[in-house]
Amino acid sequence: MQKKLIGLSVLLVGSLSVMSLRTQPVEEAPAEKTYTQYCASCHGEKVEAFVDRQWKHGNSKAQILASITNGYPELGMPTWKETISAKEIEKLADLIVENLAGVEQYKFANKPTSNVFQSEGMRVELDTIATGFDSPWGFAQLPNLEYLISDRSGKLYLVDQKKNKTLVAGTPQVMSKGQGGLLDVVLHPQYASNGWVYMSYSKFKTDGGKTLTSTAIVRGKIKNNAWVESQEIFEALPYTQTFHHFGSRLAFDKKGMLFFSVGERGMEKVFPQALDNDNGKIHRMYDDGRIPADNPFAKSAHPSVYSYGQRNPQGLTLNPTTGAIWETEHGPRGGDEINIIQAGKNYGWPTITYGINYDGKPISAISKKEGMEQPISYWIPSIAPSGLTFVDSDKYPAWKGNLMVGSLRFNYLNRCVIKNNKVVKQEKVLVNLGRMRNVKMGVDGYLYVATENPGMVFRVRP
Template identity: 40%
Template sequence: MKSFVQKTRRTTLIISILLIFFSEMYAQPNGPALYQQYCAQCHGTDLNGGNAASLIDGIWQFGSENGYITRNIKHGIPHLGMPSYERSISDEDIRSVVQYIRAAEEDKGVVKPPTPEMFETMDYFMKVETFADNLEIPWAIDFIDKNTALITERPGRLRIVKNGKLQSEAVKNTPKVLHEGQGGLMDVAVDPDYNRNGWIYLAYSHVLENSQETRPPAMTRIVRGKIENNTWTNEQVLFEAPHETYRTTRHHYGCRIVFDPWGYLYFAIGDRGAGYQAQDFTLPNGKVHRIHKDGSIPEGNPFLYDESAMKSLFSLGNRNIQGMAIHPETGQLWTTEHGPMGGDELNLIESGKNYGWETITYGKNYNGTIITDQTHQAGMEQPNLYWKPSIAVCGLDFYSGDLFEKWNNRLLVGALKYEEVRLLQIEEDRVVHEQVIFKGAGRVRDVSTGPDGAIYVVLNNPGKVVRLAPE
């Protein structure tokens, strides 16, 4: 019996040695070897840069998260001359390169550089001040008056900044949100007639808690209420989609809220991960909606008399709008829309029009596969501008104030991936100039003109709000 056990152990040992031998013999190069083979010529053998940027200085111009770096290696950054490597090395090998870069950052003790205190643009020197700090995934900002701001935190908190100080206690009794995936408490908007009526509007992901499904379905919901003694009161539900249209996915909720000069309220719901549904008039997702501020449906809505269509629909074919702004002079509705890879869009939204998703697009899936080879189709609108590569647009506002007079009526565009604010000059509905005015402080979730004329930028990673003003 003892001899049998010994033979078995020897056999197991021999098999183990052979497995190690053959696995090493046929193994692919590891991260350091792959880096030296494919990356070192441009980024330096020590990762400190050369013909291209350093990879261990803490500055990532085109997305600092592992997913962004992986996609940049795989699909390249063509406009900067960086080739794609999807045909040269496998996804697993690309991940090993990213792990090697991250390990090198850790060995060097790299940390994200602090936010610069000054930025130089083509028109102004801007000073940067922290307006609110130590926030958890802040999503939006709006102002009650020049001394009072409201900030949403995606986990479900509504915060108040009063006289330049973030109040320690969040507003009590706000709606329960589904904080999962991309869901949570999203936009906050102050009624243009707040001084008269006191209404504040919220957008959030609402879950059907009594659902019998293992994963309860959810959808974007719009409510309004008032704040009294730091408590959310008098809540009214303005929009709640039919429960049969709720989805179990946890991404692409939208959602921004804006008001035009005629008192209409607009909001957008993302496609919720079902792009084909953005073309379906009977469903709420992948659309822009228009309602009155009390939730009622305007008589002029484009699909009001279509028996099968949702009455609140204003446009369709919108993938995932996370930026909405009303032009201060024309009253036009402009949006920025998260596209797939290489398909972020700026659109002028007009009543009843179809913006194409997912029948037409300039982007492709994040894994590089084709969504459609069509970029144009009769009856579908072209974007006023599209970004390729995608910058992950988020947050939008037309500047209107006294501090940056040269920028009045120009469009402020936030970008999550590129961690920047861009300024777009629009003439006759065409973008004629674009410049980056702020970059590298964090993922830009929202950007807004304050009542004092300063520009307020909501950042994720770190969770804070900064104030930009001329020097």
């Protein structure tokens, strides 16, 4: 009914105004609307996507104006001067420039000059726990307060309170190449009584001269500085020839179920939206690898799959307040996400995304779709989130309940204030410390962070 009425009035207005069209000022559309209409199909739904572009023709206002006005028709960028007025083109250029300014917030000129950092409501000091890692991927603190630290290079270390580093012998052989290697390490919730330690890593095999890789999960015990009673409880199938997007965080929930993430192995068109494989998924199993009968796809050939449509999830943690599992994943250029993982849900990659391709070409023109989950928050530009934890200790009154996310790309720790499962505020802390690989709570109630280049682990002391 309403549509008909509108249609009618448009007809009336249309016929009345035909004569005066030329003399009446044409109402200008807001730049966002022009963008959606003419640009989004190729450049992504969000103007912010331009932020993460590798600029080819320059990103000053004048250069952007020239690009839009004349285009590069032979390269697939249409000429717009016949379609869009000069004024609207200028507004589009302003809109893009405005969004670019948003990146400035991540440009930190100075390296920290001391180990003291000021945050809103709190001052923290960093104590060095251990150094000399390639990439300190995983971190767990034992009940005796020693640390277990996995290095992507393939080595597992025990570090005592005097910073002595001891190599744990006999850990599985890993494919340490590209993004692969020895990845996460966590303790069984009843570690004190059963001694189980869980690790994720890049497993490999050779087939007809080709090296094939997968994400695998193993559990074992540490006795006399050696890895013993090793049991592989999972390997992601199928193997691929790629060396990236292993995913690979581990987290136990309050019921003692083991959750872990597997990346889509760089094959977004093949794996994440299909349920005939383990890649681009979050998985759930019992601590010994058995499949819970109420897993959403328990009767399928990939029964550990718990959710799908994931890209490269390098953050996974239990929300100690709600009991839910929270996840972060890397988007492409832009579109890194925070998700709350729910059974059987599709998180959309690559059908929906807030990011664009590394070459600046779109992946998808849509960021929302019926039947696919929206992230609870996303980042444009990409901060490259790795490691994720809730601060649940009274040692940090101003941070208690906050979600901490490490930024590999911009070298800082991202503090998210959460209310009703929403990110209501963010702050950059430990600014410019280094490529932030991991952030974890220790059993001693302290927060720990790990950086790459150089590979170090720090205690964040209030």
